[in-house]
Amino acid sequence: xxxxxxDSRMFTALGMTYEKLDKKQEAIKCYEKAIILKxxxxxxxYRMAKLYDEMGDKDKAAVCxxxxxxxxxxGNIDGEAMIASCLYLSKYYKEKTMYDKAYNxxxxxxxxxxxxxxxxxxxxxxxxxxxxxNKNLKSTSINANNNQENYYPSFNKNSYRDYYETESYQxxxxxxxxxxxxxxxxxxxxxxxxxxSIENKRNLENLASS
Numbered sequence: 001x002x003x004x005x006x007d008s009r010m011f012t013a014l015g016m017t018y019e020k021l022d023k024k025q026e027a028i029k030c031y032e033k034a035i036i037l038k039x040x041x042x043x044x045x046y047r048m049a050k051l052y053d054e055m056g057d058k059d060k061a062a063v064c065x066x067x068x069x070x071x072x073x074x075g076n077i078d079g080e081a082m083i084a085s086c087l088y089l090s091k092y093y094k095e096k097t098m099y100d101k102a103y104n105x106x107x108x109x110x111x112x113x114x115x116x117x118x119x120x121x122x123x124x125x126x127x128x129x130x131x132x133x134n135k136n137l138k139s140t141s142i143n144a145n146n147n148q149e150n151y152y153p154s155f156n157k158n159s160y161r162d163y164y165e166t167e168s169y170q171x172x173x174x175x176x177x178x179x180x181x182x183x184x185x186x187x188x189x190x191x192x193x194x195x196x197s198i199e200n201k202r203n204l205e206n207l208a209s210s
Contacts, residue, residue: 008037012044024051042071046081053088062092069105083109083116090123099131 015030028051034044049064065085086109093102106127109120 006037008034008040008044011037012039012041012047015044015047019047019051024055027051043081045071046085049085049088058092062089065089065092069108079114083112083114087116087120087123090127094123094127094130097130097134099127099134103127103131 011030011034015027015034018024018027018030028048031044031048031051034041035048039045045064045068049061049068052058052061052064065088068081068085069089086105090102090106093099093105103124106120106124109116110124112120
């Protein structure tokens with residue numbers, strides 16, 4: 001076997017040739033082979049990511065761009081590829097409402113002073129605003145749930161247990177109820193009298209404690 005067939009640079013060059021001929025799938029196969037052979041030039045992942053993006057496969061493009069970013073840790077990625085990868089991924093995750101991840105990726109470029117500086121700072125501000133809005137929305141939702149839980153009166157468990165363990169227990173009709181299985185470690189009978197109004201719940205509380 002020729003040593004050239006094991007040279008990633010040959011497959012990278014062949015992939016670029018296929019790109020010029022608008023044969024994207026063939027180019028991708030060449031770049032995949034170059035990656036397997038350790039991609040000495042360090043551009044196969046980046047070029048493959050751009051091809052997937054052009055083909056409309058955003059998810060595969062994101063995977064390639066993200067893998068491309070990990071190469072930066074090894075110092076094997078050029079400036080253009082890193083900037084393009086960060087910008088693409090921050091927009092990709094913003095669209096998926098994964099604002100924290102989008103923000104953290106773009107923060108890699110916070111000190112960048114090149115031609116994309118204004119775009120980066122503008123996008124950082126936008127994503128950060130979305131992060132804060134999302135946090136406030138979650139906080140409001142949590143408070144609403146807590147308020148809903150506190151809306152219902154507390155039950156005297158011992159009174160309910162004593163009441164349901166007597167033979168005199170009969171289902172109590174208050175209109176439309178939700179089944180509520182009020183089980184505890186001492187095996188209480190199901191509590192199916194969970195009414196829809198505060199007044200009815202107070203009546204039930206009084207009934208069980210009487």
